[in-house]
Amino acid sequence: MTTQQTSPEVSRFFEKIMVAKDESELADYVRSLVIALGGESYVFVSLHPGVTTASRATHRFLIGCRPEWCQMYNANKWYMTDPFLEYARSNTAPITGSEVVVETQGQREMLAAASKNGFRSGIVVPVHASTTERMGVLYIGSDDSQAVGEKRLTAQRLYFRALAMELLDWSIRTAKHEVLEAHGITEMDLRVVGYLKSGFTAEDIARELDVSVQTVYGNYKKIKDKLGVSHISEAVKFAEVNDLLA
Template identity: 25%
Template sequence: MNLFSFVECASQTQSLKALFDLLVSCASEEGFTEIAYGALTFLEPLRLPGCPPPLVAMKAPPDWCQRYLERKYYTVDPVVRRTPMFAGPFLWDELAKAHQLQACEQRVLQEAKEAGLKNGVSVPLFGPLGQISVISFASCFDDADPQANVRRLKVLAWHFHIAFAEIAKPSDCASNGKVSLSEREKDCLRWVAEGKSSWEIGKILNVSENTVNFHVKNAMRKLGTASRTHGLVKAIRLGLIEFTEPALTKPMVA
């Protein structure tokens, strides 16, 4: 299942298990078959059976899952502990370089690798009121390249995160109003999807960098998001801007 198919199917499911299965299927296309999703700073009302907080859903080799849960490794897992310190995706191999890990943290990473979770990468997901979640991807293949796939995995993680939020929220929390973006705000988000900086978008649209930042921040405020990526994914999910698979690889017309 490719990213476009994931977006289409995720918008139609109301089951956490079905949504998580979609995530596993799509990430597997990139060689990352082992996945965990956790809510680090708040308690989710919905989680898969057998997943204690902060875990919401987990797919890994059965022996590793059993050991991870029985020994309560989630209390010392460096990914769980260190995610709030990262602004964007990070490789597990970078953890030891960026932070002085405790012996128990190093043991979790080493045992995970021995259990078949290799080339791990985690994507921090930031929400309102300081909420922090994380999705971790790992591969059972030695030659998997998380760095080459990090952009797609990041977009996939955000799509899953927003789709999950729609499933998990109480029915009485549904929004009564519709988000409306201006054409210029949509233009800016489309170019954000291409990985363009505010300066580059300004040159393309023939406006100043400050004007681009103004429109992007307005869009984020309307969407209730704390980052450009979150805003972009939510706008796509709400149908405010069109998502197509080629958009990830070639320029769009503003």
């Protein structure tokens, strides 16, 4: 068990996380903070709660644990039945490993494997964004027994909730930037799609932008071409799924 840092030192780790230049640097800072708060391993995942398919198209991960655990988790498709993930879809309060409700043999196997790979004890922190549909789940683990580890980690739950929120903000910003870059989407494109989401007609948009209706329809075509969709309503759905309108 590592010695916990004082609050000023923990605050400095948060400051570094907020200005991390890339994912690798962010992962290192998060690991340092987790250790400072008494944990040893972590995984953060953000996703859309309604997406439960095996493709995990909307999932984004930040990993700070043994790679063997991630390999087992993926190989067994435990993300389809993860009891902590199911809990996080409709809850916001942190939950410890001993509190989770286990209903299937697969879930029991998952928790047994987690216990051998840095998550013998742990706490899971759900976080939900107010401006998008995306949610996040922060898993913090320790090799200590549940009696020891859970008590220590639970005492730091406010810090872990703050960390989860920062990581969800980072995930939303990063995902949005990558999608905009990949498809060449402009601010004007987003503005038009935002109006459509709000129920504006082409005539409404033309009036709002002080352009002709023909210009608006031209914008529709450019947006559809960039996204490879056949109807502008599909562009609105794409923007929603990828958190582009937040």
